[in-house]
Amino acid sequence: MKQLSIISDNRTGVVTEITEALAAADVNIESIDAETLGEHVVVVLNVNKYDAALQAVHQLKNMRIITEDAILVKLNDEPGALAKIARRFTDAGIELRSIRFMERNSDYSLVAISTDRTANALALVADVLVPQEMPE
Incomplete structure (x- = not known):
């Protein structure tokens, strides 16, 4: 995205x-x-x-x-879900530029994340990544 x-x-x-x-x-x-x-x-x-x-x-x-580029991830809507993802980036030495909640409901949240190393970041969140269509 x-x-x-x-x-x-x-x-x-x-x-x-x-x-x-x-x-x-x-x-x-x-x-x-x-x-x-x-x-x-x-x-x-x-x-x-x-x-x-x-x-x-x-x-x-x-x-x-x-x-x-922003990475879109789907997280369970529960305390600590975002902290776990943030920890992955910190442990890998990847800087978070921005984090935005795009959608939130009682079960999950869609979160857009921008980093200083998108390719590396994608690999870190492959398990929660939301597939994206190519932009027009």
């Missing part, structure tokens, strides 16, 4: 600009996280049409776009 991170100066309307550009490109947002960090806004997205989304946000002015 590809993840888009968009960094902009902190100003009114940043999220509106991004979401309207994606809507105009017929891109569905599967998850969004927006946070103000000092003078900047960081918006992290997972979308259904990665290439179309990338094209759409590149048209926006004064925004920096960063792309990275």
Whole structure:
């Protein structure tokens, strides 16, 4: 799964600009996280049409776009499930860049994880990995 991170100066309307550009490109947002960090806004997205989304946000002015791979895992919804996965990465010396809960219900959680070494990380979580379709 590809993840888009968009960094902009902190100003009114940043999220509106991004979401309207994606809507105009017929891109569905599967998850969004927006946070103000000092003078900047960081918006992290997972979308259904990665290439179309990338094209759409590149048209926006004064925004920096960063792309990275995210691994999607399915964990039992119970105390310590995420800690066990985090421990695997720590023991292997793999840095966690981001963790996002994509879906949660009473039985399981779907979690998107970005690391500094995706190929190595995939091998560590093969038992809980959710197979992904190729992005458009």
